[in-house]
Amino acid sequence: MASELSFVRDKMLPPSAPPVREAGAVKWLRENLFSGPFNTTLTILGIVVIYMIISASLPWWLNSVWNAGSLAECRDIVIASAGEGATGACWAMIRERWHQFIFGFYPPDQYWRPVLAFGLLVAALAPVLFAGQKKNMSIILGVVAVFLVVTLGLAGAPVGAWIATLGLLGGMLALAQVQPGKLLWFTALFPALCFWLLWGGSVWVPIVALMGFAVMGVAYTALVARLGPTGSALIAVFLALLWWLFIDVPLTQVIDGMMPWGLVSVDSDQFGGFLLAITIGVTAITFSLPIGILLALGRQSDMLIVKTLCVGFIEFIRGVPLITLLFTASLLLQYFLPPNTNFDIILRVIILVTLFAAAYLAEVIRGGLAALPSGQYEAADALGLDYWRAQRLIILPQALKISIPSIVSTFIGLFKDTTLVAFVGLMDPLKGVTQIVRADINWKGIYWEPYIFVGAIFFVICFGMSRYSMHLERKLKTDHR
Amino acid sequence: MNKSVFLGVVAATTMVAGVASAQATLEAVKARGELICGSNTGLTGFGAPDASGNWVGFDVDLCRAVAAAIFGDPTKVKFVPTTGETRFTALQSGEVDVLVRNSTWTVSRDSELALDFVAVNYYDGQGFMVKKDLGVSSAKELDGATVCIQTGTTTELNLADFFKQNNISYQPVTVADDSEAQRQYLAGACDAYTTDASGLAASRATMPDAENHIILPEIISKEPLGPVVRHGDNNWGDIVRWTYYALLIAEEKGITKANIEEVATSSTDEEVKRLLGVSGEMGAKLGLDNAAFKNAIAAVGNYGEIFSANIGEGTAINLARGLNALWTQGGLQYAPAFR
Numbered sequence: 115m116a117s118e119l120s121f122v123r124d125k126m127l128p129p130s131a132p133p134v135r136e137a138g139a140v141k142w143l144r145e146n147l148f149s150g151p152f153n154t155t156l157t158i159l160g161i162v163v164i165y166m167i168i169s170a171s172l173p174w175w176l177n178s179v180w181n182a183g184s185l186a187e188c189r190d191i192v193i194a195s196a197g198e199g200a201t202g203a204c205w206a207m208i209r210e211r212w213h214q215f216i217f218g219f220y221p222p223d224q225y226w227r228p229v230l231a232f233g234l235l236v237a238a239l240a241p242v243l244f245a246g247q248k249k250n251m252s253i254i255l256g257v258v259a260v261f262l263v264v265t266l267g268l269a270g271a272p273v274g275a276w277i278a279t280l281g282l283l284g285g286m287l288a289l290a291q292v293q294p295g296k297l298l299w300f301t302a303l304f305p306a307l308c309f310w311l312l313w314g315g316s317v318w319v320p321i322v323a324l325m326g327f328a329v330m331g332v333a334y335t336a337l338v339a340r341l342g343p344t345g346s347a348l349i350a351v352f353l354a355l356l357w358w359l360f361i362d363v364p365l366t367q368v369i370d371g372m373m374p375w376g377l378v379s380v381d382s383d384q385f386g387g388f389l390l391a392i393t394i395g396v397t398a399i400t401f402s403l404p405i406g407i408l409l410a411l412g413r414q415s416d417m418l419i420v421k422t423l424c425v426g427f428i429e430f431i432r433g434v435p436l437i438t439l440l441f442t443a444s445l446l447l448q449y450f451l452p453p454n455t456n457f458d459i460i461l462r463v464i465i466l467v468t469l470f471a472a473a474y475l476a477e478v479i480r481g482g483l484a485a486l487p488s489g490q491y492e493a494a495d496a497l498g499l500d501y502w503r504a505q506r507l508i509i510l511p512q513a514l515k516i517s518i519p520s521i522v523s524t525f526i527g528l529f530k531d532t533t534l535v536a537f538v539g540l541m542d543p544l545k546g547v548t549q550i551v552r553a554d555i556n557w558k559g560i561y562w563e564p565y566i567f568v569g570a571i572f573f574v575i576c577f578g579m580s581r582y583s584m585h586l587e588r589k590l591k592t593d594h595r
Numbered sequence: 596m597n598k599s600v601f602l603g604v605v606a607a608t609t610m611v612a613g614v615a616s617a618q619a620t621l622e623a624v625k626a627r628g629e630l631i632c633g634s635n636t637g638l639t640g641f642g643a644p645d646a647s648g649n650w651v652g653f654d655v656d657l658c659r660a661v662a663a664a665i666f667g668d669p670t671k672v673k674f675v676p677t678t679g680e681t682r683f684t685a686l687q688s689g690e691v692d693v694l695v696r697n698s699t700w701t702v703s704r705d706s707e708l709a710l711d712f713v714a715v716n717y718y719d720g721q722g723f724m725v726k727k728d729l730g731v732s733s734a735k736e737l738d739g740a741t742v743c744i745q746t747g748t749t750t751e752l753n754l755a756d757f758f759k760q761n762n763i764s765y766q767p768v769t770v771a772d773d774s775e776a777q778r779q780y781l782a783g784a785c786d787a788y789t790t791d792a793s794g795l796a797a798s799r800a801t802m803p804d805a806e807n808h809i810i811l812p813e814i815i816s817k818e819p820l821g822p823v824v825r826h827g828d829n830n831w832g833d834i835v836r837w838t839y840y841a842l843l844i845a846e847e848k849g850i851t852k853a854n855i856e857e858v859a860t861s862s863t864d865e866e867v868k869r870l871l872g873v874s875g876e877m878g879a880k881l882g883l884d885n886a887a888f889k890n891a892i893a894a895v896g897n898y899g900e901i902f903s904a905n906i907g908e909g910t911a912i913n914l915a916r917g918l919n920a921l922w923t924q925g926g927l928q929y930a931p932a933f934r
Contacts (some may be wrong), residue, residue: 381673
């Protein structure tokens with residue numbers, strides 16, 4: 115009987131390949147590019163546009179010239195190699211002037227200082243950006259160490275600075291393995307170190323200024339038990355102000371007279387290019403976040419004066435264009451200061467850019483605060499936490515997490531806005547340095563190359579910030595959407 | 596009411612600040628140890644930093660001459676780049692001591708802005724550049740042409756005036772700055788490009804096909820460019836003015852950077868002796884060293900030397916002296932008597 119059933123298979127047929135149009139590249143193309151007459155038309159139009167852009171610009175890129183003394187020489191080389199009428203990029207300009215795009219007029223024999231400051235900036239940011247992630251932190255510190263070993267060598271840094279840097283980074287790397295939290299101390303001290311590296315001068319200036327914070331800390335801890343946090347904080351700030359106003363300068367002079375250690379001082383007007391953009395951007399970003407948080411909390415406050423001041427400040431700053439504030443910093447402030455005072459223009463610009471960003475951040479963070487269900491506030495109260503503890507432990511961590519994308523957007527916008535300082539005569543990379551390069555008769559008439567070079571560096575930095583914010587969002591994701 | 600009170604207070608503060616700084620510019624400069632000179636953010640031939648960051652150019656050399664007259668050292672000068680918008684305010688507010696930044700001398704700047712133009716170191720004028728194959732030989736033939744013009748400058752107003760007076764029409768193509776104008780013009784977005792004649796010459800010199808472009812003979816405006824100081828400190832204005840005139844007299848008398856020492860010891864010309872501080876007390880009368888003008892000339896050379904080193908014939912910009920020749924050679928550069 116069973117032998118009659120010869121047509122019954124006793125094993126599975128191997129699966130046959132799917133039809134061509136339902137698999138692989140063809141399927142993908144059909145589904146994504148040619149799924150209907152409308153999409154097909156769009157795809158073809160898109161391909162035509164891309165082809166036109168590439169065919170117009172590709173020869174320009176391929177004919178790039180890297181070695182020439184002037185734009186005319188570049189043109190001759192392009193014509194000699196690619197024939198009459200050909201165009202080509204003249205990157206020789208970047209080769210000759212890159213240092214001005216990066217450092218402005220910073221003295222060339224001191225280039226190692228901004229390089230070192232930049233490397234240490236990344237090292238100082240690592241404990242903040244990757245708190246509790248030992249592996250990431252170690253990778254960053256290692257990369258910074260390698261970067262600094264190479265670049266400090268290229269920039270001709272003194273051997274002492276080299277050894278000190280390696281020692282510092284080695285120590286940080288070791289500390290990151292055992293007590294990563296302690297690295298935040300380096301982050302806290304970094305602004306003073308960075309200031310000293312960039313502007314130079316006596317080493318005692320930042321040290322004595324930092325001692326003001328020590329005074330503040332000691333006064334606060336001594337008084338907090340007796341006067342409570344608010345009163346002791348006020349007195350501590352008052353004492354620190356006294357220190358900075360009356361003791362700081364004479365003390366610095368006395369110590370400097372005894373031990374005149376320091377670096378060659380560099381004037382603010384020698385800053386330019388990306389050194390200027392990063393100095394303004396990073397300082398403004400660092401200080402605008404805490405100010406923005408305080409303003410956002412102030413705006414939600416029940417205290418009438420605090421609330422009015424915060425609302426007035428935020429609405430005023432947001433109502434005025436940044437360029438107006440920059441002109442105020444550059445021109446108007448000078449009228450109200452005594453004649454012949456020299457209030458550093460970069461400092462003036464940094465202060466106003468910081469206030470500008472702080473007002474925007476305040477609104478962003480207020481959005482985060484508003485998004486929290488009121489149950490969170492009530493729960494914090496029910497736990498018996500005081501206002502600052504409730505904010506620090508319950509409210510802000512959640513509100514800031516919600517606001518991360520907007521905060522980073524504000525930071526990116528702020529960093530790109532630093533190019534606006536060109537309008538007050540500072541040498542920003544995009545307009546300021548480009549203009550002086552074009553004023554050189556050798557490079558007059560060059561158009562796309564400086565924009566492309568500066569744009570590429572801006573893109574790298576802003577894209578980095580954006581990727582970090584996405585990483586942070588993934589890491590802090592606690593809900594299950 | 597409140598607004599006017601506020602403005603009054605601002606004005607009063609400004610005046611007080613202005614009076615306090617008047618008469619004291621020279622002392623302030625000496626105490627500071629360097630001259631602060633408002634300069635361009637980069638203008639070919641007139642003022643820009645080179646690859647190693649040293650400022651060079653026609654206007655820059657005048658600043659160096661003033662520094663040399665005050666300190667005997669042309670390097671004791673700091674250049675502060677100022678934009679078209681910030682330049683006069685920077686001068687008024689005391690951020691710079693003197694502005695040498697190809698600024699046109701006009702009556703409103705003299706009166707309304709309370710500035711003093713102390714001399715004219717370059718007589719410029721607005722001109723036109725066109726492509727040769729347009730077949731135009733005079734600006735009056737530009738009827739219906741598209742013209743590239745920088746916005747917000749006096750050149751825009753001059754252009755409108757010129758075309759209106761000659762009853763012809765034009766189509767303006769506004770651009771933001773010189774490099775964009777050059778790019779638009781070369782790309783064919785406009786038939787003609789107008790700006791100061793010196794700027795046109797510099798642009799033309801760097802074009803890939805300079806021989807295909809001509810600068811039309813018409814100069815449609817007067818653009819006397821010169822150093823500017825604040826109202827209220829006449830001695831300071833005199834120092835800048837006479838430093839400039841010293842450079843002119845030096846050219847007139849044939850004193851150059853190279854032969855100045857020899858001339859100072861051997862010259863019998865009384866005016867030359869006074870200029871170089873060999874006789875008389877001319878420098879001292881201005882509150883300077885007696886050899887101040889000698890130092891200025893020794894530092895940067897005479898006017899002709901500065902001109903030919905930065906913008907004159909033989910340089911890439913290749914400007915003819917034209918109106919800027921000495922009065923003895925048919926130009927307008929004329930220095931008053933040095934006595």
